[in-house]
Amino acid sequence: MKRKLLLILLLIWNFNSIFGQICGTPPPTTPIIYPQEDNNTKGKESNSYKSSSSYTCINVFFHIVRNTNGTNAFPLPDTNDITVELNEFYSPHNIIINNIGTNFIDNSDFIQVDEGEHTVLMNSGYDVPNAINYYIVEELWDVYINGVYQGFVTGVADSIPSNSLVIRSDRVLLPTSHHELGHCLNLYHTFQGTAPNTSGCAEAINGSNCSTCGDVVCDTPADSNAGNSGGYTPDLTNIMSYYNNRDHFTNGQGNRMRYAIQNESVLQNITANSCPSLNGPNTICSPSNSTFTLQNGGTPVTWQVSSNLLVVSSNDTSITVKPKYSSGSIGQITANLSSGAGLTTEVQINNPSLTNSEVFVRDSNYNNLTGSGTSLDPYLICDGEEYVINMYSNYVNSINYTTIPSGWTSYSYGIYEIAFTPNNMNYGNTYAIDIDYTGICSNGVHTIYFKKDNYCFGGYFTVSPNPSSETLNIEFKNPNQANTTFSETELKSNYKLYDFHSNLVLQGNLDKQKNSINVSSLRKGMYILKIYIGENVETHQIIIN
Numbered sequence: 001m002k003r004k005l006l007l008i009l010l011l012i013w014n015f016n017s018i019f020g021q022i023c024g025t026p027p028p029t030t031p032i033i034y035p036q037e038d039n040n041t042k043g044k045e046s047n048s049y050k051s052s053s054s055y056t057c058i059n060v061f062f063h064i065v066r067n068t069n070g071t072n073a074f075p076l077p078d079t080n081d082i083t084v085e086l087n088e089f090y091s092p093h094n095i096i097i098n099n100i101g102t103n104f105i106d107n108s109d110f111i112q113v114d115e116g117e118h119t120v121l122m123n124s125g126y127d128v129p130n131a132i133n134y135y136i137v138e139e140l141w142d143v144y145i146n147g148v149y150q151g152f153v154t155g156v157a158d159s160i161p162s163n164s165l166v167i168r169s170d171r172v173l174l175p176t177s178h179h180e181l182g183h184c185l186n187l188y189h190t191f192q193g194t195a196p197n198t199s200g201c202a203e204a205i206n207g208s209n210c211s212t213c214g215d216v217v218c219d220t221p222a223d224s225n226a227g228n229s230g231g232y233t234p235d236l237t238n239i240m241s242y243y244n245n246r247d248h249f250t251n252g253q254g255n256r257m258r259y260a261i262q263n264e265s266v267l268q269n270i271t272a273n274s275c276p277s278l279n280g281p282n283t284i285c286s287p288s289n290s291t292f293t294l295q296n297g298g299t300p301v302t303w304q305v306s307s308n309l310l311v312v313s314s315n316d317t318s319i320t321v322k323p324k325y326s327s328g329s330i331g332q333i334t335a336n337l338s339s340g341a342g343l344t345t346e347v348q349i350n351n352p353s354l355t356n357s358e359v360f361v362r363d364s365n366y367n368n369l370t371g372s373g374t375s376l377d378p379y380l381i382c383d384g385e386e387y388v389i390n391m392y393s394n395y396v397n398s399i400n401y402t403t404i405p406s407g408w409t410s411y412s413y414g415i416y417e418i419a420f421t422p423n424n425m426n427y428g429n430t431y432a433i434d435i436d437y438t439g440i441c442s443n444g445v446h447t448i449y450f451k452k453d454n455y456c457f458g459g460y461f462t463v464s465p466n467p468s469s470e471t472l473n474i475e476f477k478n479p480n481q482a483n484t485t486f487s488e489t490e491l492k493s494n495y496k497l498y499d500f501h502s503n504l505v506l507q508g509n510l511d512k513q514k515n516s517i518n519v520s521s522l523r524k525g526m527y528i529l530k531i532y533i534g535e536n537v538e539t540h541q542i543i544i545n
Contacts (some may be wrong), residue, residue, distance in 0.1 A: 005507035023154030023242075024085050024118070024363075028197045031216045032186060034259045038254060055094045055343065056261055057275035059131035060086070060181075062102040065110045065121075065138070073111045074138045074169045082134075082172050084340030089178050089239065089247075091341035093254025095185075095261070098272040099339070100131055113166070114141040118156050122164040127353060130269045132184055133512045135166040161264045175246040179238045185267070186260035187253055189216040190234060190241045195225035214242065219252035244453050264442060276333050278343040285350050286323040287440035292345065293318045306332040323349045350441045359435075359448060373448045378430055380453035381422055388419045389448065391418040391437060402445060408490045425452040427460070459540060461531055467543035468519055473533065475514040493533040497542070500526045517542055 066072055083099040090097055103126070110121045118140060127133045140153045155176040163181040192215045193200030203214025203222040210218040215325070215413040223234035227241055236243045242255065249257075261267050280292030287327040294301060294317050301316045309331045312320040319333060334344040351358070360371045361379050364386045371379040381387055391399050393448040398415040418435075425431065431450045437443065464473050474495065497506040505522060510531070527542040 003464065022153045023183070023189070024153035025180065026159060028160050028188065029199060031188065031193070031200050033212055033214070033216055034186075036211055036218050036255070055091075055096055055275050055277065057096045057098050057257055057272035058261060058267075058270045059098050059100045059272050061100055061128045061131040061132050063105055063126055063133060063135045064102065065105045065107065065136065066110065068106055068108045070104075070106050073108070077136060077169060077172045080339075082177060085173050086178060086181065087337075087340035087342075089249065090181075090192065090257075091343070093249055093257065094249070095254070095257060096272075096276060096341045096343075097339065098275075100128075100272075105135075111137060112139040112141060113137055118166045119158065121166060122158050125269065127164060128487055131163070132181065132270055133164045134181075135164070136169050136172060137166055138169055140166065155180040156183075159259050160184075161186040161266055162189065162267055163270060175239050179246070182240055182249070182253070182257065185257040186264060187217075187240050187249075187256060189225075190215050190220050190223040190238050191225035194222055208233065217252040217256055219250045219251065276335075276337060276343055278333070278345050280333070280345060281347065282325065282528055283348045283350055283440050284321070284331070286352060288413075289320050289322045290347070291318055291320045294331055294343070297335055297343070298338050302336045304332075304334040306330075309333070325430070350439075353442050353444055354391065354396065354446045355441060356439060356448075358391060358396075359446065361448070362388050362390070371400055371471045373451045375430060375432075378449035378451045380424075381450050382453055383423055383425055384421065386419055386421050388417055389435065390417045391435070391446075397440060399435050399437045402436040404433050405431045421495075422450065427452050451479060460533065460536070461540070463529060463540045463542065466540075467545040469545050470518070470520045472517040472519055472529070473514065473543065474510060474517065493531065495532070496530045498528045498530070499523075500528070502528075 060083065062082070064076060079099055079102050083097050086097040105121075105126055108204060110117065113121055118135075118137075121135055121137070121299055122133065126135075140156060153168075155165065155167045155170045157180045160183050162184050165184055167177055167180060171177060188200075189195075189198070192198050194202045194214050201209070201213035203210055205222050209221060210216070210222075214220075214222055220238060220240075221234050222232055223241060224230060224232050225234075226232070227234065227236065227243070234243075235241065235250070237245050237247050238253075239246045239249055261271065274296045276294065276296045276298075278292060278294050278297075281290055284290040290311050297316065299316045303311065303314045303319050305311055305319075305321055308324055308329050309321045310324050312322055314320070319335075319512065322330070323331070323335065327407050329349050331347045331349050335341050336342050356373045359373060361373065363369065369387070370381045371540070373379050389399075391497065396416060400412075404410050404420060405422070407423045408420055409423070410418060412418050420433065422431070429451070433446065433448050433450070435446045439448055460476060461474055464476050465470070492509065492511045493508045495507065495515075496504055496517075497517070499505050505527070506517065506519070509515065510533075522544045524544055527544060529540040529542050531538045531540070
């Protein structure tokens, strides 16, 4: 077995200590391209654990190399600890590692393996057919990648993808372990194709070719393996990089691994027959109790719930929770297994009755209206315009009108939406629409209130003649109402006249109940007149001819 000079060893040790990972996995010749879950999350990682709708469990079988006489060649690692460590990083992406056993290979020739010997080890008949085969040796030597001598390496996968890997014994509880298993599940280095001496095409810094070049995962930023330099801003903590402090996969990488497990022939036999599952309702109703059941979770199990849930009772196979308060929100329940995996499910917490925060009213331009829809804070609307009421589908199964003001028109958009058009509203009056709904947690009638908006065309003022060629007269429709509604200071208000390109063309004060504006110098066309009185703004459409 080859031994290198002390100086070379020191240089290699220093190199490893800086970059934390030297991987001997042979690079792909042509990248395998998979569908992307979301190409619009370049360089971002979602905080949500919900990377997939169900869990995938894969078997891992450990092979520990010993001396030919059966004595230990290095301190024996605890394979359960390795499994826990792997699950910490894989279970957030709904991949659970299942430790199905350990054997010993009593062969001193494989304690320290050099170029080619790791391949011999992985193809010597020790593999079990239904698992990723995880070999543990003392040293990996003399590995060449693309003709470049690497010296020591810390881990190597047989290929990308594959069902075998070899890890140096001092790296089994470090990111090297997660890194090489990632290669087995068809992940490339984040710098693949972009860094020098790597195969494949370079990923553009802006990610425009992320689905076909680099590591072909679109939520890992382009990486030249040189840190933040040359315009690159790589993910410095990604497990598939060569940087230190590596602590996560992205959602795109999780999607790629799950897709490989489902579709790559070399991985078809590694899935476990009994995968842990956490089952329960998708929606819970305040203040009722709801139970979630854990299957194949093993023991012991510890539970965590989000701050909006209260644990009523729990054991190793189930948990019963209830909402702490009546509020439409998302709750999370996590079962932490002895294997290190964490199974999390999200639930919609619904109120026992519909509230205004669960109702949305929008105008014809899909803008949500101001106000909250209560009698004290009604929605502001205008005659003759169409509006749509939407009740969020997580709370409501269907909605229908029960009552609507006389003269208003209405029709249904669907089971969650209805449209209406108000007519002949008076300023100051409050109008109500009653909605009959069937809800997930309850059924009932919900009332929504409306008032005429002072921004509507018309209002407190009349503007005449319209069209006009010389003079516009502005006066209160009801002088008595003006005197009782507004203070003397507010009556002395102002106006602004805009052309149809929003350019201000005239402005002035309104200091009496009837005012005249000379418009004879204006070009023919359409204008917008805004009258400001108190805290109100009234808008009129004007034509100059």
